Amino acid sequence: MAGGRRRCGWRRSHKLQAASTDQQTSSFFLPNGNGSGMGGPQAEFNLDSIAPSSSADPHQTPEVVWGPGKSPEQIAMKLMSLTERQRVAIAARIDPATYSAVRMHAPGVEYNARAMTLKLKSASSDQLPQLRRLPGSVAVVSADTADQAIAEEVKVLTDYMGGYTFAIRDVGSAHLHALLSNVDSLRAADVVVVVAGTDCALPSLVAGLTQAPVIAVPTSAGFGAALGGMAPLLAALSSNTPGITLCNIDNGYGAAAMAIRILKMATRLHAVRSAAEAAQRAVEEATAAAAAMVESASKTSHN
Template structure:
């Protein structure tokens, strides 16, 4: 909800007080039994609530979307099953889906690019792309200029060095890697901007489902690196967007 526009409409008389109160009655949240939908979040944080679809029934996801559509919110869903998307698409034809990253998008308002610079998403290998794409589409949906540099892991470091000009033009770099997770340390030593490291669960047995990559990133000797949870591309994209919009 654009609260400023609502108040301006009341001030100029195009919206009466009763209608304005009706619009505000479900702020700051709406209790629908199985969910408390935080309609106030965009006013507080600048972004609407994001739907984490994994573990939710299709009916609950549709119910949450319905209430958010009533408020004309833009909707981002993560970890969405393709079967769920197909049901949603039948009801909301403007729904979009990114199959690799399992990202669901519904645009009810124009998304303006209000970032201060470019976010670059880097992946170690092709197997890391689903997580990298989750970061990419999250940051893009939140109104940022985002570029991808994929499959440039440390096993062939010349591939990364060939893209150094792209990295050095970024305002924030997201680095997604599995296996031993060394790539963020290398990138951190090449750029002068924040690096957000994302460990993935890609790797053989001793990778421990991403734990070895996580520990490598947490123990990085390069400065300026923050680390999000294993496979949390969404968290990295959201954090990068927040940094990119700071003055």
């Protein structure tokens, strides 16, 4: 402690401090075990050990260009930059006026008015690796027609990042029969995203009907005391059904990214389990073969 201020637990090494002058390797020290950053052993971490993500990689989640806060020229430049290493690039939250301006800089761009997304295909797509589709499926459930803009954003971005999606629309708790008539489709999904602004109960109802991970996305489309999405957000936080993942209001992109993370981890765990089972079978077969050889040798010696 110095001057009444607490020192940060992260401390730069001399290499990192000198990086701006001599371009040396960047590194920093991790704090010690007690979290204070002072005293005790510390571990140096080399930033150059992190592999760059600029190269094309079919396993890497494609980047999404976030439109708000960017000029049309910046959006167009970012899309064109991404298509140098991806077959397709997408920008989210693009209004019609911005689309018209972006089209002046990137003539080949395509607009999805419902999802408010832009798509630009690479001119050299045949030379770029194709994104590997993830096994499993994501159900995108929406409560009301007013919620479908965010639901469509979830669907488009999940498909773009490598998932397979299908939509279940207009199944708010006021139309419980519609939700129950889709229960088989709901239970067939590996991840369920529930988009609701006019219906605070829908995420809890869906989570009670399926064992799949449920991601709730409150929207600002509600009326009355919905308070711009605060009511469905607080309802999901206070849900009596455990295990609901909650995104921020209107955060369709966050829900899509979370769904992709779940599918990727499930794929990874399945691969590890399959490899372990294959190794176990190989050990059992080798053990059985060795036992058979010993038994055969024993019979031969007796004869």
